[in-house]
Amino acid sequence: xxxxxxxxxxxxxxxxxxxxxxxxxxxxxxxxxxxxxxxxxxxxxxxxxxxxxxxxxxxxxxxxxxxxxxxxxxxxxxxxxxxxxxxxxxxxxxxxxxxxxxxxxxxxxxxxxxxxxxxxxxxxxxxxxxxxxxxxxxxxxxxxxxxxxxxxxxxxxxxxxxxxxxxxxxxxxxxxxxxxxxxxxxxxxxxxxxxxxxxxxxxxxxxxxxxxxxxxxxxxxxxxxxxxxxxxxxxxxxxxxxxxxxxxxxxxxxxxxxxxxxxxxxxxxxxxxxxxxxxxxxxxxxxxxxxxxxxxxxxxxxxxxxxxxxxxxxxxxxxxxxxxxxxxxxxxxxxxxxxxxxxxxxxxxxxxxxxxxxxxxxxxxxxxxx
Amino acid sequence: xxxxxxxxxxxxxxxxxxxxxxxxxxxxxxxxxxxxxxxxxxxxxxxxxxxxxxxxxxxxxxxxxxxxxxxxxxxxxxxxxxxxxxxxxxxxxxxxxxxxxxxxxxxxxxxxxxxxxxxxxxxxxxxxxxxxxxxxxxxxxxxxxxxxxxxxxxxxxxxxxxxxxxxxxxxxxxxxxxxxxxxxxxxxxxxxxxxxxxxxxxxxxxxxxxxxxxxxxxxxxxxxxxxxxxxxxxxxxxxxxxxxxxxxxxxxxxxxxxxxxxxxxxxxxxxxxxxxxxxxxxxxxxxxxxxxxxxxxxxxxxxxxxxxxxxxxxxxxxxxxxxxxxxxxxxxxxxxxxxxxxxxxxxxxxxxxxxxxxxxxxxxxxxxxx
Numbered sequence: 083x084x085x086x087x088x089x090x091x092x093x094x095x096x097x098x099x100x101x102x103x104x105x106x107x108x109x110x111x112x113x114x115x116x117x118x119x120x121x122x123x124x125x126x127x128x129x130x131x132x133x134x135x136x137x138x139x140x141x142x143x144x145x146x147x148x149x150x151x152x153x154x155x156x157x158x159x160x161x162x163x164x165x166x167x168x169x170x171x172x173x174x175x176x177x178x179x180x181x182x183x184x185x186x187x188x189x190x191x192x193x194x195x196x197x198x199x200x201x202x203x204x205x206x207x208x209x210x211x212x213x214x215x216x217x218x219x220x221x222x223x224x225x226x227x228x229x230x231x232x233x234x235x236x237x238x239x240x241x242x243x244x245x246x247x248x249x250x251x252x253x254x255x256x257x258x259x260x261x262x263x264x265x266x267x268x269x270x271x272x273x274x275x276x277x278x279x280x281x282x283x284x285x286x287x288x289x290x291x292x293x294x295x296x297x298x299x300x301x302x303x304x305x306x307x308x309x310x311x312x313x314x315x316x317x318x319x320x321x322x323x324x325x326x327x328x329x330x331x332x333x334x335x336x337x338x339x340x341x342x343x344x345x346x347x348x349x350x351x352x353x354x355x356x357x358x359x360x361x362x363x364x365x366x367x368x369x370x371x372x373x374x375x376x377x378x379x380x381x382x383x384x385x386x387x388x389x390x391x392x393x394x395x396x397x398x399x400x401x402x403x404x405x406x407x408x409x410x411x412x413x414x415x416x417x418x419x420x421x422x423x424x425x426x427x428x429x430x431x432x433x434x435x436x437x438x439x440x441x442x443x444x445x446x447x448x449x450x451x452x
Numbered sequence: 453x454x455x456x457x458x459x460x461x462x463x464x465x466x467x468x469x470x471x472x473x474x475x476x477x478x479x480x481x482x483x484x485x486x487x488x489x490x491x492x493x494x495x496x497x498x499x500x501x502x503x504x505x506x507x508x509x510x511x512x513x514x515x516x517x518x519x520x521x522x523x524x525x526x527x528x529x530x531x532x533x534x535x536x537x538x539x540x541x542x543x544x545x546x547x548x549x550x551x552x553x554x555x556x557x558x559x560x561x562x563x564x565x566x567x568x569x570x571x572x573x574x575x576x577x578x579x580x581x582x583x584x585x586x587x588x589x590x591x592x593x594x595x596x597x598x599x600x601x602x603x604x605x606x607x608x609x610x611x612x613x614x615x616x617x618x619x620x621x622x623x624x625x626x627x628x629x630x631x632x633x634x635x636x637x638x639x640x641x642x643x644x645x646x647x648x649x650x651x652x653x654x655x656x657x658x659x660x661x662x663x664x665x666x667x668x669x670x671x672x673x674x675x676x677x678x679x680x681x682x683x684x685x686x687x688x689x690x691x692x693x694x695x696x697x698x699x700x701x702x703x704x705x706x707x708x709x710x711x712x713x714x715x716x717x718x719x720x721x722x723x724x725x726x727x728x729x730x731x732x733x734x735x736x737x738x739x740x741x742x743x744x745x746x747x748x749x750x751x752x753x754x755x756x757x758x759x760x761x762x763x764x765x766x767x768x769x770x771x772x773x774x775x776x777x778x779x780x781x782x783x784x785x786x787x788x789x790x791x792x793x794x795x796x797x798x799x800x801x802x803x804x805x806x807x808x809x810x811x812x813x814x815x816x817x818x819x820x821x822x
Contacts, residue, residue, distance in 0.1 A: 197707070197710075197711060198711070198712075198713040199714045199715055200712040200713075200715040249714055249715070251714065252714040334704030334705065334808060335704065335705075335801065335805030335808060337567070337798075337801070340567075340568060340794070340798055340801075341567060342568075342569075342570035343568040343570075343794045343798070344565065344568040344619055344622040344791055344794055345568075345569055345570040409790045414786050415786070416779065416784050416786050416788070416789035417789070418786070419786035419790040419793065420779045420792060420796075421714055421793060422790060422793065423790040423791060423792065423795075423797070424710075424713045424793040424794070424796060424797045425793075426790075426793075426797075427794045427796075427797030427798055427801070428707075428710060428713070428797055431705065431707070431710075431797070431801055435704070435705030435707075438705060
């Protein structure tokens, strides 16, 4: 590809036009169709191998990129088509992502419970086994038994063994979270399966199939430079970052993230929203760079690190909320509630740590390394 | 005093001998007697003013310094006298310090509960009022009513008003901690009053009175340099600091302090002990410097900051233990237990933050500022 060595900050990068966007969208649409084919070939099996998970991830990966490009380069694309396509792609990647999110959240919380229990040897292998077993069990077989977790299955057996090193409170908290998040995951799995079989999904897939060969650019798009639109996406990111409390975040142990740890407000921490927003804008910026570089963008370690910090921020924020939510389950023991309180606070400190990590990563551009 | 401008790192500081130690001990004994007189003049009043608290603090202050000097400069003092005196001084300052410790712990925990409840306006004034009221009420009047906290009194009324902004769990946790720590404080107060009226105390006071005019130095002490003994105290400190996990502590959000947050072991965190030990050794070093400088040591901001970090470490460690202890109270509600879990984790993060602060303060000497 001719554009692969272009730098978005290079003034000649203005030469990248709507044609590059069309090439990128065709490539992503092709990826989407490949993932879909893989999913159909393997996903029908009960208790299938890891492929359906990877296929679902690849589907989401390209759906996100198509959706982001439609957003950033909106003026270059047929507006009716764009308006119709974006919410469908958002629905799809949201629906497909939920199962994995529940699984990752449970894994994060169980690992934290182990860490907090001071297990001298962190049972990394045991957790690996549990996670692998869990991944393998995300198919239909798992869905069939998950509603009755006490009947066992490999994931359950492993978790029980692990829990031998925990206090009663930590063990009960772990069991409660496992029950609640496994149920949520099972529901998410069913919803994803239903979604993939729905006419709504088939309509999206058909549109993506068309996109793989024919991108609905506006008449002027071929001659229109992408750079200003990509720059606007970057500006939205830098503006949003500038509004973050980065000075506080850069001061270790500022105790900001737990400020609402016992707030009477049951809603998720409003202080997290601007960070979640930056996470999305950072992703849009990264994908716009990919478009400019013809899908061959050099890896920007700083953006990658900053993005990982924001992913960790989001994950910890949601894990903390799940612990707080579990603590509202009726008839739990005080020991369980205590363990969930410790766990909640621990994850809120992870939120704070992730903000610190983002601040450190972000400053690496502004202040050149010595 | 001739020694006041001597620097312990200065080789000529060897000129400071046992005579300077005798001068320092006489001065501290005089301070002790002055504080005791102040305490006797004011301490008998019911619901007395702030003076008895200050007098008790001054008593502890000089008892600690005398005891520390007996330890550091042991070879220069009559061994039988030293051996007899030190445990008595330790008993005295321990007994007198307990009431203040309970009070400070409760204040720390209630402030944390407010912070964690995200009160948009932190009720600093209200807490100041409560603290002032609490201090004023440490006399006999408080002791008489504290066993029945629900009968009210200014501190109780203020606490109730404050709790209006808390969740049920936080409010109940606060009330539980207030009940438990007020009871502990009341007991500590009675124990301190009993101690001050005991024949054991009178024996110590008599010995200190003798010390104010006559220090039992060994025959050779007058001609013996203090510097090697002070240097040995400093070496014990630097050795203990070198054994601390300072690399970990200097890495923000290392999540070390909460590693045993849900450990089945009910004992206080063993990882805190080396830090507590350094706190004591730092104090011995500070007092040895005072002796060398004839009680006129220039303030070493770095030592002061490091010491404050270690005080905060100790306070947070004990507050976290008090929250964990309160969570073991039978028949508490899950909401109370959850709030105590959050509070415990919060204080353990304070422990971690204090270690970070110590590491930063300590490095300021080793690595000269740019």
